[in-house]
Amino acid sequence: MLITCPYCGPRDVIEFTYQGDGNRERPDSASQNFEAWNAYVYDRLNPAGDHNEIWQHSGGCRAHLRVVRNTLTHEISSVAFVRGDHQGRGDHGSAARRKAEDKA
Amino acid sequence: MVERQSPEPLSPLEPEFHVGSHGNFEHGVEIILTETRPGSIVQLAAWPGEEKKLIAAIRTVTGLALPDGAGGGLSDGVKSVFGFAPGKFTVADEAEGLAAAFAKVVTPAIGTVTDLSHGRIAIRIAGPKAEWVLAKFFAIDFALPAFPVGAGRSTTHHDIFAQIQRTSADQFDIYVFRSFARSFWKALCHASEEVGYEVQ
Numbered sequence: 001m002l003i004t005c006p007y008c009g010p011r012d013v014i015e016f017t018y019q020g021d022g023n024r025e026r027p028d029s030a031s032q033n034f035e036a037w038n039a040y041v042y043d044r045l046n047p048a049g050d051h052n053e054i055w056q057h058s059g060g061c062r063a064h065l066r067v068v069r070n071t072l073t074h075e076i077s078s079v080a081f082v083r084g085d086h087q088g089r090g091d092h093g094s095a096a097r098r099k100a101e102d103k104a
Numbered sequence: 105m106v107e108r109q110s111p112e113p114l115s116p117l118e119p120e121f122h123v124g125s126h127g128n129f130e131h132g133v134e135i136i137l138t139e140t141r142p143g144s145i146v147q148l149a150a151w152p153g154e155e156k157k158l159i160a161a162i163r164t165v166t167g168l169a170l171p172d173g174a175g176g177g178l179s180d181g182v183k184s185v186f187g188f189a190p191g192k193f194t195v196a197d198e199a200e201g202l203a204a205a206f207a208k209v210v211t212p213a214i215g216t217v218t219d220l221s222h223g224r225i226a227i228r229i230a231g232p233k234a235e236w237v238l239a240k241f242f243a244i245d246f247a248l249p250a251f252p253v254g255a256g257r258s259t260t261h262h263d264i265f266a267q268i269q270r271t272s273a274d275q276f277d278i279y280v281f282r283s284f285a286r287s288f289w290k291a292l293c294h295a296s297e298e299v300g301y302e303v304q
Binding site (some may be wrong): 007 | 152189265
């Protein structure tokens with residue numbers, strides 16, 4: 001399985017580390033909503049098909065990536081930086097980030 | 105910043121560094137292996153949004169104008185620089201003192217300077233079969249159009265990090281952990297045996 005890192009290009013899956021389900025939403029640290037914490041820790045969609053995942057390119061640029069992988073075929077349909085602000089193959093990352101910050 | 109300078113740096117390769125021709129060299133030597141022993145190896149990282157300032161700082165200190173693009177880099181034969189991750193760069197210089205020079209220019213608001221001069225070593229592999237030998241180690245595309253001169257790549261060999269910069273069409277500088285360098289060097293020598301290699 002190849003994952004195309006937005007910075008490094010296509011690399012073998014052995015260079016990457018799975019960091020878990022990308023659909024989780026972490027409750028606020030001060031939250032005492034136990035159902036929300038329970039859902040964050042335990043509830044998983046486990047779909048047979050496209051799945052949002054977080055991977056780290058631990059054997060390369062070490063960036064965290066938001067990957068959509070088909071759990072039936074292993075087809076990767078999208079890869080993006082988790083931060084969403086590094087363009088990677090553009091200008092070492094700065095322009096895309098500024099755009100994101102301007103929007104925020 | 106405390107600048108550590110060794111009056112006589114010792115190579116971790118020394119017990120396995122045998123100058124001369126080795127392997128199957130009867131029909132010619134197709135690989136040249138050397139240790140470049142740069143005086144300084146520094147990693148720079150920009151805070152989000154500060155990349156352009158860091159790139160300008162690299163130009164101020166080294167005189168090298170970093171090209172745009174992921175993994176972009178260049179070398180003038182004395183100093184080298186390349187990107188290895190978003191907003192992060194490795195810089196090497198034959199002379200010592202690079203970290204101190206960067207510490208003056210890269211302010212805490214721009215990013216960080218990490219002196220790895222004593223933590224990494226640089227091994228140079230050159231020759232017509234350099235791509236071919238490296239392809240045994242790393243699952244990346246070493247062809248010139250995919251890996252242009254000056255560019256850098258961050259990858260691993262058996263889970264051990266390696267940063268590779270192409271410094272000419274048939275020459276690569278590989279930065280590896282000092283503590284793993286001898287093992288990597290031995291592996292590189294074994295991999296080069298079948299095409300004949302010379303250690304210089």
